Amino acid sequence: xxxxxxxRIAVRHAALAQRPxxxxxxxxxxxxxxxxxxxxxxxxxANGFFxxxxxxxxxxxxxxxLSLMVLAGYGGMVSLMQLTIAGFSAYMVAVFGISGNxxxxxxxxxxxxxxxxxxxxxxxxxxGGALAVRTEGIYTIMITLAIGAAFxxxxxxxxxxxxxxxxxxxxxxxxxxxxxxxxxxPFYYIVLAVAALCYFAVEYLSRAPFxxxxxxxxxxxxxxxxxxxxxxxxxxxxxxxxxxxxxLAGVLQVWNYRQISPGSVSVGACIDVLIIxxxxxxxxxxxxxxxxxxxxxxxxxxxxxxxxxxxxxNRFRLxxxxxxxxxxxxxxxxxxxxxxRWRQSRxxxxxxxxxxxx
Amino acid sequence: MDSVAHRLSAxxxxxxxxxxxxxxxxxxxxxxxxVTLTVRPGERRAVLGSNGAGKTTLFNCITGDFPPSSGTIRxxxxxxxxxxxxxxxxxxxxxxxxxxxxxxxxxxxxxxxLACRGVSRGRFSFLRPGQNDALMHAADxxxxxxxxxxxxxxxxxxxxxGQQRQLEIALALAGAPRFVLFDEPAAGLxxxxxxxxxxxxxxxxxxxxxxxxxxxMDVALxxxxxxxxxHNGRIFKEGLPEEIQSDPEVQELYLGGGHE
Numbered sequence: 264x265x266x267x268x269x270x271r272i273a274v275r276h277a278a279l280a281q282r283p284x285x286x287x288x289x290x291x292x293x294x295x296x297x298x299x300x301x302x303x304x305x306x307x308x309a310n311g312f313f314x315x316x317x318x319x320x321x322x323x324x325x326x327x328x329l330s331l332m333v334l335a336g337y338g339g340m341v342s343l344m345q346l347t348i349a350g351f352s353a354y355m356v357a358v359f360g361i362s363g364n365x366x367x368x369x370x371x372x373x374x375x376x377x378x379x380x381x382x383x384x385x386x387x388x389x390x391g392g393a394l395a396v397r398t399e400g401i402y403t404i405m406i407t408l409a410i411g412a413a414f415x416x417x418x419x420x421x422x423x424x425x426x427x428x429x430x431x432x433x434x435x436x437x438x439x440x441x442x443x444x445x446x447x448x449p450f451y452y453i454v455l456a457v458a459a460l461c462y463f464a465v466e467y468l469s470r471a472p473f474x475x476x477x478x479x480x481x482x483x484x485x486x487x488x489x490x491x492x493x494x495x496x497x498x499x500x501x502x503x504x505x506x507x508x509x510x511l512a513g514v515l516q517v518w519n520y521r522q523i524s525p526g527s528v529s530v531g532a533c534i535d536v537l538i539i540x541x542x543x544x545x546x547x548x549x550x551x552x553x554x555x556x557x558x559x560x561x562x563x564x565x566x567x568x569x570x571x572x573x574x575x576x577n578r579f580r581l582x583x584x585x586x587x588x589x590x591x592x593x594x595x596x597x598x599x600x601x602x603x604r605w606r607q608s609r610x611x612x613x614x615x616x617x618x619x620x621x
Numbered sequence: 622m623d624s625v626a627h628r629l630s631a632x633x634x635x636x637x638x639x640x641x642x643x644x645x646x647x648x649x650x651x652x653x654x655x656v657t658l659t660v661r662p663g664e665r666r667a668v669l670g671s672n673g674a675g676k677t678t679l680f681n682c683i684t685g686d687f688p689p690s691s692g693t694i695r696x697x698x699x700x701x702x703x704x705x706x707x708x709x710x711x712x713x714x715x716x717x718x719x720x721x722x723x724x725x726x727x728x729x730x731x732x733x734x735l736a737c738r739g740v741s742r743g744r745f746s747f748l749r750p751g752q753n754d755a756l757m758h759a760a761d762x763x764x765x766x767x768x769x770x771x772x773x774x775x776x777x778x779x780x781x782x783g784q785q786r787q788l789e790i791a792l793a794l795a796g797a798p799r800f801v802l803f804d805e806p807a808a809g810l811x812x813x814x815x816x817x818x819x820x821x822x823x824x825x826x827x828x829x830x831x832x833x834x835x836x837x838m839d840v841a842l843x844x845x846x847x848x849x850x851x852h853n854g855r856i857f858k859e860g861l862p863e864e865i866q867s868d869p870e871v872q873e874l875y876l877g878g879g880h881e
Binding site for chain 2: 476478482483486488491493494497
């Protein structure tokens with residue numbers, strides 16, 4: 264809760280631009296158009312490694328962190344189980360779909376296995392949320408962390424469904440219309456489409472009654488009840504929505520690696536999602552994607568850099584940790600908060616370009 | 622006295638609000654003891670009493686913020702004792718808070734819009750309100766009614782104290798209120814703002830009754846027709862404003878005494 268609380272203070276700092284009445288989300292900043300254009304023509308610029316290992320990974324992790332951003336930034340609920348929900352969804356794709364572990368996988372076609380996985384993972388996250396909303400602040404963090412840890416150990420020990428510590432390998436990916444959708448370029452576009460859809464859905468929702476009510480619940484749950492809102496029902500619905508986003512990311516993740524094992528749902532990975540969201544900034548939906556890009560770049564390139572200066576390459580987490588500390592120290596609104604303040608100090612008279620609250 | 626009590630306690634079934642034997646304990650401390658109170662629809666009443674007399678606890682029990690430890694609460698004849706706050710609000714009960722309870726991260730317009738949305742359908746709607754959204758218009762009108770149109774796109778955190786108090790009232794008047802609980806609405810207001818507040822309260826449609834907790838007698842006694850005095854969690858006296866004002870016991874206890 265303290266994270267969300269801090270972010271709230273930052274929200275007020277960012278409150279310069281008056282918000283025009285808007286119905287549809289619009290990209291009204293030139294930089295946003297440029298970023299969108301670059302993302303669309305990325306396959307022309309980047310080779311397969313960059314396309315998948317950097318950009319698709321960023322978008323998948325960013326989508327997971329986006330689901331946390333919805334809960335923490337709008338709802339004031341810090342959930343550490345968002346990666347667990349994504350992992351559950353990934354496992355369900357492997358279990359219901361086709362994989363190398365024929366004794367486990369049911370062999371459903373992807374267009375049946377994926378909706379099944381999404382539905383089950385959303386139900387799983389909603390149930391977890393229904394437990395978590397009975398608590399506040401640090402206890403929400405603890406209970407969702409407990410769910411994440413329990414799932415991790417369960418996958419390690421359960422062989423009938425989750426195939427223990429070896430996990431499920433060689434998961435089939437979709438082939439239709441004569442296209443191998445896991446080939447680098449088609450897969451990149453699938454990931455981009457899903458991430459963009461989730462991004463715009465969250466952005467749109469922030470101004471819809473449900474999103475506004477969620478922000479009201481964050482600011483003052485007691486008053487929300489005194490205005491006629493069933494606060495816990497709103498919180499559980501937020502978990503359901505966020506779980507669906509996390510579940511989508513989980514499907515993409517299992518298609519990306521073509522396997523899923525307990526290592527992907529470890530407690531450390533759960534915390535990575537929190538770090539990504541906080542480093543990027545949890546007040547706006549773009550934050551988690553920026554955080555994910557930083558995380559993936561560090562994970563990929565810090566190794567070479569560290570080895571070059573004579574340190575163990577596995578210390579990339581040290582860099583991430585230092586970055587995390589610096590962000591928490593200097594900008595409770597993450598990297599977007601830093602950027603925002605830099606822009607404001609450069610010239611407050613320039614229009615805010617629609618960069619409002621998230 | 623007897624006749625006054627008779628006049629004030631309306632016929633049971635027609636009452637807007639009917640409390641019977643309401644007690645609220647906090648551990649061993651009885652914040653409210655055996656409070657029985659009846660308020661007619663459209664009646665405007667002040668609840669007076671020193672700090673710790675149980676006035677705000679009374680409000681919290683009526684709205685369900687804290688359920689009473691014993692006793693029953695009826696709202697327009699319906700037993701709401703075990704209803705969650707939002708169910709009572711949806712039935713036309715409203716309240717304001719002594720310390721403004723607003724949504725600082727949202728704009729004035731969004732605050733009022735949420736209040737309008739809370740007492741209508743579509744609370745979970747995923748669709749943004751369009752240009753002709755009826756609730757948006759209702760919110761606009763409310764913002765205007767409390768003189769906040771000039772700041773409607775500002776974040777609440779940036780408002781002056783008096784404006785926040787006015788917004789506090791706007792939130793309680795959203796939808797179709799039948800009965801409102803005002804908890805010290807004049808706290809911290811300037812004389813001009815107090816005059817505006819009195820105007821807002823006296824110009825409410827006559828079918829909307831309210832109970833007002835107010836330390837400022839000039840405000841309280843000008844906007845009510847009856848007064849309930851509380852002391853140590855009990856109802857101490859009920860009467861017309863002038864009777865309460867001239868009552869020697871009341872003067873000793875509250876008006877003359879150590880009230881700051």
